[in-house]
Amino acid sequence: MTTVQNTLAESAEITYRDAVKEAIRDAMKRDPRVFLMGEDVGRYGGCYAVSKGLLDEFGADRIRDTPLSESGFTGAGIGAAMAGVRPIVELMTVNFSLLALDQILNNAATIRHMSGGQFGVPVVIRMATGAGRQLAAQHSHSLEGWYAHIPGIKILAPATVEDARGMLWTALEDPDPVLIFENVMLYNRTGSLAADAGAVAIDKAAIRRPGSDVTLITYGGSLWKTLEAADRLKGEGIDAEVVDLRTLRPLDDATIMASVAKTRRAVIVDEGWRSGSLAAEITTRIVEQVFWELDAPVGRVCSEEVPIPYPAHLEQASIPQADQIVAATKQTLGTMGSGG
Template identity: 50%
Template sequence: MPVIEYRTALNQALEEEMLRDGKVFIMGEEVAEYNGAYKVTKGLLDKFGPERVKDTPITESGFTGLGVGAAMMGLRPVVEYMSWNFSLVAIDQIISNAAKMYYMTGGQFNVPMVMRGANGAAAQVSSQHSHNLESFYAHIPGLIVMAPATPYDAKGMLKAAIRDNNPVIFLENEFLYGMTGEVPEEEYIIPIGKGDIKREGTDVTLVAHLRQVILAQEAADILAKEGISVEIVDPRTIKPLDIDLIAESVRKTKRLVVTEEGHSFCGFGSEVATQIHDLCFDDLDHPVVRVSQNENPLPYAKNLEAESLPSVEKIVAGVRKVMYRK
């Protein structure tokens, strides 16, 4: 099986879906002539031309709303945000228009639009360029939120997102773009809302998504040496959440740790913890433990950034805590 980068997997998904459906087009900053800020759209301008791969001005609200209108008329826009931080400029279009349209039109107009780009911290890019927006967007009914951790997931999930009839928030991560993994040559689709066991284990369930899956793997290796068997559950889709898969794992391990790069208050981990308390209260041997970013804007200095973000060490500590170990 070919081993490719995460960005290449996304690129393949885009190309395949554009070949399959003429209504799919791409727009965003630097997606065409520059070949994408992270090279996700590399080569697509040459293959599909400027009518379907469109460089936009740096006006996220305008081009996001343009995507909403185009989607209402039957096109299937894929909007790239160079980073999800910039989506905050367009948040009214995403929430008031894209998310609410199907409902407030009584089911008349749906918005089949994918919005994708890098989410979360990169390497020391400071406060304004490091937002984790999954909890923001997952809060809003009408949006689907996806966050693939591997090249395999990235390709299969992006294809599912493009074919879906709803607005999809598709979160990637700068650190993941260069990561490699096996991706089959034959076509496959990963259904929206289907989680994945990234590592089987028996002692602790560790829920992680996006880059946290990579950190969770490292933490699990360390913990294995201490005799703790960690099961990593990657929900892959944040909303709708595959809570059944998480609950099934918790019923087996009796312990749950949730790690996320976002802040803790009203974070994704709160939602998982609440739902697991509802479903598995009697199964739990320890309250749910959460690992997340500190409650401060992300600072620039390397040591302060590391202090703020979740890490392999913090995940290891969280697992030890849930195991009542020091």
């Protein structure tokens, strides 16, 4: 498996889970207004163990266990942010966030606008997303693309330990609501993190692997499958560039278009369902902005149009995998037109 190499001498292996925890701990230390609130974040330690140990360190006021009231405590986070504190609201999974969708869309995303700019909502809402743990059709979906449809909020999808560690603080400093989607398959993943790692920008996509033949555009849990596919393609003489979107709203069009204009081919890998997906949006933008640079139709690898099934073989078959990414990339190259 490919990992991003950290060239700094002073760095250590860390899990994505611990990188998120470090980010929360650091934010809590830096700003007394910051607190974490959600189901089982305290005594239980977080349903994915992200906040384990933080209760002892910061106390029950700032590591605040909530009842199973997603709309209630998400709305409370929104109101608290309006009143000047900096809540981090944790929702166990994106599927549960639907119970809070009224608050996220009708309040967090709209209050600045409805109030003519008088009230901002600097809340951060974190949640797990994605399939791969055999949790079936009510715990495994990837709805971040849906959320990216909504003006007034920002959508982040950290895929690396650097971003897991660095995006939270930047999100907390943002004057608007920021939703952070953590793919469940990343929590146990390790990466090398510099000892002095800190806040990172949240307005730019990143080139995770430079290449010249085709641009593979992805985010979140699919990044690692895409990098694996790129390694395999290299063995077949195809040099793929991998773009990690990092931020799903607003999209960094400049980085995407510069890469596609260079390689003249694009494949988008998105764990959301194909219909009405973020991949569809990016495809459209490519067609709108760099159509004349393209040598082939844009390809897409998305989830199958099925609620995520429980059995492992069906679950794995329902979401993007390296094999499909390799195949879609070859197809894009195989259908190349004139020019190139």
